[in-house]
Amino acid sequence: MKVYNLICEHDHRFEGWFSSEEDFKSQNEAHQIGCPVCESHAIKKLPSAPHLSLSGMQAAKSEVEQVQKQFLQMVRKIVANTEDVGERFAEEARRIHYNEAPDRAIRGVASAQEFAALSEEGIDVLPLPISDALKQPLQ
Incomplete structure (x- = not known):
């Protein structure tokens, strides 16, 4: 199982799970992968670099994830009400x-x-x- 960090054309970041690199490529070329926030099918795989020390960027990433989480909660509350x-x-x-x-x-x-x-x-x-x-x- 491959887990990729993905990003859409509107800079929404999300995670995708695929059986292989080829599986990701074929689904992406067929526009079967959609952003969970805006449904864009213009998806790119973010580079992964587990060997890099990105501790300074972790706080910024955490803030972005928190804002995204709050936005999704707000949207779901609006839809529900x-x-x-x-x-x-x-x-x-x-x-x-x-x-x-x-x-x-x-x-x-x-x-x-x-x-x-x-x-x-x-x-x-x-x-x-x-x-x-x-x-x-x-x-």
């Missing part, structure tokens, strides 16, 4: 804002134009790109 209205997000946000629908926390999909229109109407929305992988329960 909001209603997914999907493509109807802009319409539902307006209905809530104008008291035409019950006040509740929602999430969904909106285009850049819809987001701008909601903001112009004084409707507070927060764009938060959430990977579909984060919307599922952890194994």
Whole structure:
């Protein structure tokens, strides 16, 4: 079993387990490996250097891992405590804002134009790109 430290095009770091180097290469070339944070398939293997002393970098790595962990916890809490209205997000946000629908926390999909229109109407929305992988329960 090979364990590799991987990184996506958006600098999200994660770990991957493969039966061999060839297994990693074939899965990566077939775009079967996805970043657990943003679902990007542009994945690179980070160099491993177990013989180097990186004690000064351990604190920075630990901080990055802690921030990533907190971000994932926050996203999962948002997903658990909001209603997914999907493509109807802009319409539902307006209905809530104008008291035409019950006040509740929602999430969904909106285009850049819809987001701008909601903001112009004084409707507070927060764009938060959430990977579909984060919307599922952890194994």
